[in-house]
Amino acid sequence: MNGQGHGGGLVIAIDGPSGSGKSSTAKGVARARDLRYLDTGAMYRAMTWWMLTHGIDVADAGAVAEAAECPVITMGTDPDAPAVRVDGVDVAGAIRTDEVTSNVSAVSAVPRVRELLVARQREIIAEARVASSGIVVEGRDITTVVAPDAPVKLFLTASAEARAQRRSREVRAADVAATQAALARRDRLDSTRSVSPLTQTADATELDTTGLSLDEVVALVVKLADEARASAA
Ligand SMILES: Nc1ncnc2c1ncn2[C@@H]1O[C@H](COP(=O)(O)OP(=O)(O)O)[C@@H](O)[C@H]1O
Numbered sequence: 001m002n003g004q005g006h007g008g009g010l011v012i013a014i015d016g017p018s019g020s021g022k023s024s025t026a027k028g029v030a031r032a033r034d035l036r037y038l039d040t041g042a043m044y045r046a047m048t049w050w051m052l053t054h055g056i057d058v059a060d061a062g063a064v065a066e067a068a069e070c071p072v073i074t075m076g077t078d079p080d081a082p083a084v085r086v087d088g089v090d091v092a093g094a095i096r097t098d099e100v101t102s103n104v105s106a107v108s109a110v111p112r113v114r115e116l117l118v119a120r121q122r123e124i125i126a127e128a129r130v131a132s133s134g135i136v137v138e139g140r141d142i143t144t145v146v147a148p149d150a151p152v153k154l155f156l157t158a159s160a161e162a163r164a165q166r167r168s169r170e171v172r173a174a175d176v177a178a179t180q181a182a183l184a185r186r187d188r189l190d191s192t193r194s195v196s197p198l199t200q201t202a203d204a205t206e207l208d209t210t211g212l213s214l215d216e217v218v219a220l221v222v223k224l225a226d227e228a229r230a231s232a233a
Pocket residue numbers: 016017018019020021022023024025166167169170209212213214215217
């Protein structure tokens with residue numbers, strides 16, 4: 001049901017570690033082929049923002065699980081304006097703070113959080129497949145759990161140095177080594193948690209973006225999307 005059958009739009013699933021280029025690639029592909037875009041990391045960030053704002057101890061998995069149903073998280077799927085709202089409040093900026101970034105791995109490791117957000121992600125995908133030509137979805141468990149039947153499945157990678165350089169440039173952080181250490185910590189937590197860890201599966205195409213420009217990566221993925229469409233026609 002998450003694949004391309006039943007007359008629905010195309011689903012492109014992208015996973016990979018932080019800074020590998022998932023968000024920018026997914027947006028670029030969505031723009032190029034008039035697809036919707038879903039940033040699932042923003043949903044885990046929104047959940048984390050709500051927990052922190054409401055004084056929930058994010059180290060207490062039981063407390064996080066108990067509160068997880070409270071926030072109403074709404075996602076926009078326009079690649080040019082991917083809105084994120086919690087209880088009606090625009091949190092697009094608030095979910096990118098260092099505080100949210102350093103706590104998001106703990107919150108996203110709580111099974112109840114994943115159960116709720118994965119269900120919502122599948123609904124958004126199903127809606128997009130009916131209402132548009134398809135959707136590009138990116139995160140850590142899209143190829144493995146959220147949309148394992150997607151006809152285009154990608155695992156984006158890049159060297160730890162390249163990812164840290166990119167992230168530092170993006171947030172104007174001078175200390176690239178500190179950025180690299182923070183990325184490594186989050187990658188380790190996201191890859192070793194017991195529920196839906198970031199994993200590369202054999203049926204996902206690996207794309208090492210280290211030596212490629214963003215335009216080159218987008219062009220490669222667009223080509224795979226066009227091939228998937230042609231073979232389904
Ligand atoms: N192939 C690439 N070459 C150079 N910079 C890139 C490339 N892909 C992404 N970037 C830049 O790296 C930063 C992180 O990319 P992003 O898409 O947010 O990664 P992710 O979603 O995997 O964390 C952004 O500033 C983006 O513009």
